[in-house]
Amino acid sequence: MKRGSIVAGVLLLVLAIAVWIGSASFTSDSAYFPRAVAAAMLVLTILMLMENRTVRDEVVFDWEKFNYRRTAIIFVITSVYLVLLAYVGFLITTPICLLLMMQVLEKGDWKLKILSSVITTASIYVVFQVMLDVPLPGWSF
Amino acid sequence: MELLLHGFATVLQPQILLVLIAGTLGGIIIGSLPGLTATMGVALLTPLTFSLPPATGLVMLCGIYCGAIYGGSISAILIRTPGTPAAAATVFDGNELAKKGLAGKALGISAIASCSGGVFSALCLTFIAPELARVALSFSSPEYFAMGLLGLSIVASISGDYVVRGLLSACIGLLVGLIGLDNLNGYPRFTLDLVDLLNGVSFIPVLIGLFAVSEALRTTESMLKTAHVDFKLSGVLPSFSELRGCAKTILKSSAIGTMIGIIPATGGDIAAFLAYGEAKRSSKDGDKFGTGVLEGVAAPEAANNGVTGGALIPLMTLGIPGDAVTAIFLGALMLQGLRPGPLLFKDNADLVYAIFAGMLLANIIFLLFGLFAIKYIARVINIPKPILTPIIFILCIVGSYSINNSLFDLLIMMFFGILGYLMDKFKFPVSPIVLALILGPMVEGEFRRSLLLSSGSYAIFFTRPICVAILTLTVFSIVGAYIQQRKKHRML
Numbered sequence: 001m002k003r004g005s006i007v008a009g010v011l012l013l014v015l016a017i018a019v020w021i022g023s024a025s026f027t028s029d030s031a032y033f034p035r036a037v038a039a040a041m042l043v044l045t046i047l048m049l050m051e052n053r054t055v056r057d058e059v060v061f062d063w064e065k066f067n068y069r070r071t072a073i074i075f076v077i078t079s080v081y082l083v084l085l086a087y088v089g090f091l092i093t094t095p096i097c098l099l100l101m102m103q104v105l106e107k108g109d110w111k112l113k114i115l116s117s118v119i120t121t122a123s124i125y126v127v128f129q130v131m132l133d134v135p136l137p138g139w140s141f
Numbered sequence: 142m143e144l145l146l147h148g149f150a151t152v153l154q155p156q157i158l159l160v161l162i163a164g165t166l167g168g169i170i171i172g173s174l175p176g177l178t179a180t181m182g183v184a185l186l187t188p189l190t191f192s193l194p195p196a197t198g199l200v201m202l203c204g205i206y207c208g209a210i211y212g213g214s215i216s217a218i219l220i221r222t223p224g225t226p227a228a229a230a231t232v233f234d235g236n237e238l239a240k241k242g243l244a245g246k247a248l249g250i251s252a253i254a255s256c257s258g259g260v261f262s263a264l265c266l267t268f269i270a271p272e273l274a275r276v277a278l279s280f281s282s283p284e285y286f287a288m289g290l291l292g293l294s295i296v297a298s299i300s301g302d303y304v305v306r307g308l309l310s311a312c313i314g315l316l317v318g319l320i321g322l323d324n325l326n327g328y329p330r331f332t333l334d335l336v337d338l339l340n341g342v343s344f345i346p347v348l349i350g351l352f353a354v355s356e357a358l359r360t361t362e363s364m365l366k367t368a369h370v371d372f373k374l375s376g377v378l379p380s381f382s383e384l385r386g387c388a389k390t391i392l393k394s395s396a397i398g399t400m401i402g403i404i405p406a407t408g409g410d411i412a413a414f415l416a417y418g419e420a421k422r423s424s425k426d427g428d429k430f431g432t433g434v435l436e437g438v439a440a441p442e443a444a445n446n447g448v449t450g451g452a453l454i455p456l457m458t459l460g461i462p463g464d465a466v467t468a469i470f471l472g473a474l475m476l477q478g479l480r481p482g483p484l485l486f487k488d489n490a491d492l493v494y495a496i497f498a499g500m501l502l503a504n505i506i507f508l509l510f511g512l513f514a515i516k517y518i519a520r521v522i523n524i525p526k527p528i529l530t531p532i533i534f535i536l537c538i539v540g541s542y543s544i545n546n547s548l549f550d551l552l553i554m555m556f557f558g559i560l561g562y563l564m565d566k567f568k569f570p571v572s573p574i575v576l577a578l579i580l581g582p583m584v585e586g587e588f589r590r591s592l593l594l595s596s597g598s599y600a601i602f603f604t605r606p607i608c609v610a611i612l613t614l615t616v617f618s619i620v621g622a623y624i625q626q627r628k629k630h631r632m633l
Binding site for chain 2: 004005007008012015019022023026027029030032033034037040041044045047048051068070071074075078079081082085086090094097098101102105106112113116120121124127128132133134135136137
């Protein structure tokens with residue numbers, strides 16, 4: 001964990017300093033609380049880094065077990081879906097996105113996956129848009 | 142009593158009852174699926190409630206909460222994998238009973254014990270909360286500030302072996318809570334000149350990101366084969382003598398669960414293990430625990446559902462959430478334009494008692510599902526993970542979008558999903574972010590209001606006895622948790 005803690009510690013220190021500097025332009029009463037939180041963060045991060053000296057080195061990411069490719073592909077599919085959602089609409093993009101994700105996670109059994117994608121999309125549409133009158137993103141009927 | 146009857150009359154309206162039944166069933170299904178915790182379930186389904194009238198939406202959440210905690214026992218018994226952390230202790234005897242071919246009986250006693258624990262705690266909630274709220278009516282800004290700080294100090298105790306990291310997570314939550322216009326003077330803070338951030342960061346997308354998206358991302362790492370359950374679930378109803386044998390354990394465990402629930406920062410898992418330990422210690426057949434005895438299922442199940450009502454007591458009376466689920470509950474109340482605390486009992490008594498009635502009825506409803514429909518419900522465990530995980534992703538997206546119909550909220554959700562995922566890898570607990578995000582604005586607001594009352598003098602916090610007592614408790618809570626963690630590290 002040592003290396004992971006150092007990376008996290010540095011990021012937190014940068015954040016705390018950024019908050020301190022960022023609040024300089026606030027009115028004095030608006031700046032009080034952010035500065036108190038930034039100061040607490042600084043102290044706690046230093047405490048964490050000091051604690052870290054006595055902790056044995058642990059693995060943060062277990063690369064052998066971690067299927068980063070699959071997680072990355074899922075992330076990309078979700079991101080593309082979010083972009084397309086506004087332009088193409090919920091009813092068309094959702095079953096395609098679901099099907100792609102299901103296929104990435106486990107190949108095969110197309111029939112079950114197509115059926116699950118369509119039923120899920122239809123169910124969400126009926127519950128949100130029809131029953132609860134909550135609009136879904138983008139163009140939908 | 143009249144108010145409670147009025148609460149029942151509200152909840153028994155066909156539309157609300159139907160929503161309660163659907164929520165409870167949804168909760169059972171989510172709870173029974175390993176990897177989907179009660180927190181994730183409540184976070185995912187909260188967006189469904191905000192378009193409903195307050196009583197209907199909140200009663201639905203009661204159903205989801207109670208149903209999910211009970212549902213955890215189904216997979217604990219059938220596939221030795223607790224559906225929620227609160228059902229971890231149920232595995233010991235529940236799965237042993239299943240191996241002996243008594244899965245049906247184990248599920249039956251689990252439903253009865255869970256219902257008893259839930260009803261007991263809901264009754265405590267109904268009768269203790271109004272009294273506590275009356276006391277809290279005398280609180281002013283300094284006391285509320287101290288209560289908020291105490292709530293934040295809970296972070297130290299829910300962070301396990303990582304107290305400092307938990308406090309750092311809370312700082313991140315406090316910073317997120319600061320984004321937007323200053324509540325007192327309207328000054329924009331950390332908005333990065335984005336109009337979407339002027340009203341602050343929406344709570345629900347943060348919640349869904351931290352609890353659901355991060356969990357779904359973790360699931361994609363290793364797609365384990367889904368267990369296929371093929372149990373013959375017969376004989377679900379326990380005999381009268383079996384029930385009599387468990388009655389004392391159920392009652393005692395219900396009381397343990399309720400008390401643990403009232404103490405902030407504890408939770409169903411701690412209550413279940415404590416009750417299991419106590420049942421084992423006091424039972425005549427203590428040495429048989431772990432080999433498949435009904436009391437070994439009844440004790441943790443009565444206790445973990447006992448927590449549900451207990452945990453709502455500090456939330457409803459003081460506005461202090463004790464854990465992640467109650468923090469979401471608080472968020473749901475705020476989405477409906479309500480502020481938990483003593484004034485809620487005064488201004489919205491109808492709604493408060495509808496929630497109490499909803500809690501009581503949710504327990505009865507999952508008992509009926511557990512006794513008469515478990516054969517069908519248990520099949521959800523067979524849903525393959527590669528089918529389920531993408532569905533969760535889509536529900537996260539729809540849920541986050543539907544709060545404000547904002548695509549910006551989807552970015553917030555994704556950001557916090559990745560943040561939650563990375564924080565878990567770096568051993569930073571995520572629950573403190575939610576607690577701090579909720580409590581931060583309250584702590585800051587009450588602090589500044591107190592200073593306005595005292596014309597800028599800090600003495601106001603040290604001259605009021607209740608405020609001093611709460612602040613002392615806060616200091617003890619943080620220092621105690623830190624010393625405990627240091628001792629533990631030295632022992633290792």
